[in-house]
Amino acid sequence: MKRFGVSAFDSNLYESQTLQRQTKEYDDQLKLFQEKLIQFAIEHNEELKQNIEFKSKFLKMCDTIGIDPLALFDKDRHLFNVNDYYYEICVKLIQICRDIKDLNGGIVSLEELQKIYFRDANVTQADIEKAVEMLSSLDGGFEIFQIRDHLKFLRSVPNELTSDQTKVLEVCSVMGYASINLLHINLNWERVRCKTTLNEMITNGLLWMDNQCGGREILYWDPSWITKCVDSTTT
Amino acid sequence: MSLPAIYSFPPLYTRQPNAIIRNKQIDSWINILLQYSKIEKIWELDSNGIFLPNEINLFENNTINRSVNNTFIKEILDRMKSDHQIIYNNNNETNTFFILWKNLDSWASLILEWFETTNKLNQVVTFYEISSGDESINWEFHSMPSYLISKILQILVKRGRATILKDEYNKDIAIKVV
Numbered sequence: 466m467k468r469f470g471v472s473a474f475d476s477n478l479y480e481s482q483t484l485q486r487q488t489k490e491y492d493d494q495l496k497l498f499q500e501k502l503i504q505f506a507i508e509h510n511e512e513l514k515q516n517i518e519f520k521s522k523f524l525k526m527c528d529t530i531g532i533d534p535l536a537l538f539d540k541d542r543h544l545f546n547v548n549d550y551y552y553e554i555c556v557k558l559i560q561i562c563r564d565i566k567d568l569n570g571g572i573v574s575l576e577e578l579q580k581i582y583f584r585d586a587n588v589t590q591a592d593i594e595k596a597v598e599m600l601s602s603l604d605g606g607f608e609i610f611q612i613r614d615h616l617k618f619l620r621s622v623p624n625e626l627t628s629d630q631t632k633v634l635e636v637c638s639v640m641g642y643a644s645i646n647l648l649h650i651n652l653n654w655e656r657v658r659c660k661t662t663l664n665e666m667i668t669n670g671l672l673w674m675d676n677q678c679g680g681r682e683i684l685y686w687d688p689s690w691i692t693k694c695v696d697s698t699t700t
Numbered sequence: 701m702s703l704p705a706i707y708s709f710p711p712l713y714t715r716q717p718n719a720i721i722r723n724k725q726i727d728s729w730i731n732i733l734l735q736y737s738k739i740e741k742i743w744e745l746d747s748n749g750i751f752l753p754n755e756i757n758l759f760e761n762n763t764i765n766r767s768v769n770n771t772f773i774k775e776i777l778d779r780m781k782s783d784h785q786i787i788y789n790n791n792n793e794t795n796t797f798f799i800l801w802k803n804l805d806s807w808a809s810l811i812l813e814w815f816e817t818t819n820k821l822n823q824v825v826t827f828y829e830i831s832s833g834d835e836s837i838n839w840e841f842h843s844m845p846s847y848l849i850s851k852i853l854q855i856l857v858k859r860g861r862a863t864i865l866k867d868e869y870n871k872d873i874a875i876k877v878v
Binding site for chain 2: 567568570642667668670673674675676677678679684686688690691692
């Protein structure tokens with residue numbers, strides 16, 4: 466919109482700066498308060514551990530003010546109870562897997578979990594593995610499997626992957642996608658075997674189809690590509 | 701503005717055969733459209749999903765050489781229609797939609813808040829002042845087309861908070877909020 470006279474000068478510049486400054490001040494204050502709370506939790510660890518009511522009220526307060534429970538636990542110093550830390554990871558894992566199941570068919574790499582979904586928490590891949598182990602007693606179908614000898618994946622849906630499907634995921638972890646030709650050439654599979662496996666994975670929601678690759682064959686993409694892309698732009 | 705990472709994911713532009721995934725895919729598209737229109741303050745799109753008036757077409761991504769075909773765009777827009785995220789602009793002959801990154805009720809409440817904070821209760825205020833006046837510059841509804849404003853203000857009329865005034869051509873032009 467064109468403005469005339471005095472209003473042609475950016476009159477709200479000053480206002481918006483003030484607003485920004487205030488917001489920043491609030492943010493800083495909140496952060497400081499959060500830090501103090503965490504400090505408090507570390508100092509009064511013993512009391513918190515022993516007095517259950519105190520502990521639950523304290524945790525509730527932290528939750529209200531926006532502190533991730535994971536930030537309160539220090540696994541090396543046995544803050545609260547060391548298992549509490551892993552229970553929190555378990556809860557988070559279930560939440561995350563439920564949220565992203567429709568996007569990736571329930572298969573997610575530990576690396577992606579740690580780097581993207583546990584980004585702000587100080588959690589290692591080993592911690593995640595331990596939490597998954599604890600979850601196994603619930604019989605919820607959480608399982609870790611490995612491809613290319615070093616990439617670990619978490620499966621949160623009950624259908625087991627066939628070895629062919631695992632091989633396709635291996636190819637995807639290198640290229641971002643797979644295709645009938647790609648599998649045929651690299652794995653020496655018959656075309657019909659490539660096709661069946663890829664179609665199964667589409668049905669299970671593990672791969673996304675792309676038929677616009679310059680008129681060549683259909684590409685089958687691994688949705689973890691999306692977060693990998695986030696990762697490479699932010700780091 | 702930067703679009704979410706999934707916008708560069710090539711299969712996003714092909715209609716997915718798996719219904720659950722497709723649902724998620726349509727969600728992602730709606731999310732992209734709403735986010736973009738909110739940040740760029742775009743109010744209208746045509747029946748092919750092209751943003752007006754600058755004809756920005758998010759469904760075509762030249763960077764990765766992918767585009768969504770018209771049938772699938774229709775499917776996405778149909779979902780938005782049934783979820784009231786777009787509504788017909790029945791003000792003109794052409795087949796266009798208003799895009800609502802907030803629903804009509806929230807817009808109505810926001811405009812009501814503006815009336816209250818700028819002390820405009822009990823006076824006649826034109827639609828032009830609401831959408832283009834200096835006093836609404838920092839408000840999200842600034843630059844909203846006046847026909848959409850009049851649609852939203854009908855809600856305040858229904859809530860019994862306002863009366864609409866018409867000009868000599870029987871067109872809504874101003875409102876008084878009590």
